[in-house]
Amino acid sequence: MAYNSYLIDDRERFDMARLRLVIETQCRENYGAHDWDGQGECPQRWKNKGGNTYVLDFDHSQDDAKDLVEALRPLIEDSNESYQEFILDWSIVDRDETPWESWESPYFITRNFYGNFVAERELPLREGSKESFVMMPKGDRSEYHVSHKEVA
Numbered sequence: 001m002a003y004n005s006y007l008i009d010d011r012e013r014f015d016m017a018r019l020r021l022v023i024e025t026q027c028r029e030n031y032g033a034h035d036w037d038g039q040g041e042c043p044q045r046w047k048n049k050g051g052n053t054y055v056l057d058f059d060h061s062q063d064d065a066k067d068l069v070e071a072l073r074p075l076i077e078d079s080n081e082s083y084q085e086f087i088l089d090w091s092i093v094d095r096d097e098t099p100w101e102s103w104e105s106p107y108f109i110t111r112n113f114y115g116n117f118v119a120e121r122e123l124p125l126r127e128g129s130k131e132s133f134v135m136m137p138k139g140d141r142s143e144y145h146v147s148h149k150e151v152a
Contacts, residue, residue, distance in 0.1 A: 030045060054106065
């Protein structure tokens with residue numbers, strides 16, 4: 001009996017190690033930059049434009065959530081004269097939880113063979129279509145790809 005109990009406890013520990021990091025961002029657009037000629041100081045008329053949700057499933061016995069957030073921060077955050085995206089908050093939830101609204105299209109992050117973070121999401125308003133890319137510093141994207149669901 002003790003042997004079976006040990007296996008169950010070990011399995012529960014394994015399941016507990018499987019968590020989900022959820023990062024929420026805020027995007028802002030500077031409407032003053034649209035008419036700016038690049039001379040002098042850029043007019044400041046910032047408007048909040050929603051944000052994004054980034055999701056990374058991880059094993060906390062191998063990775064620390066704070067370290068993952070700090071590794072992702074330079075790949076997510078960007079700030080220039082006309083646009084900003086910054087991390088508002090992050091949380092750790094059970095891997096089965098989906099703490100975003102049903103209408104949202106979160107970016108699901110994985111790591112590729114080379115250790116780069118890759119983001120993928122369903123495209124809003126295009127059922128079955130997905131976009132994916134390697135995350136680069138300041139929100140840039142490499143190896144961008146869009147796939148569409150074939151319609152018969």
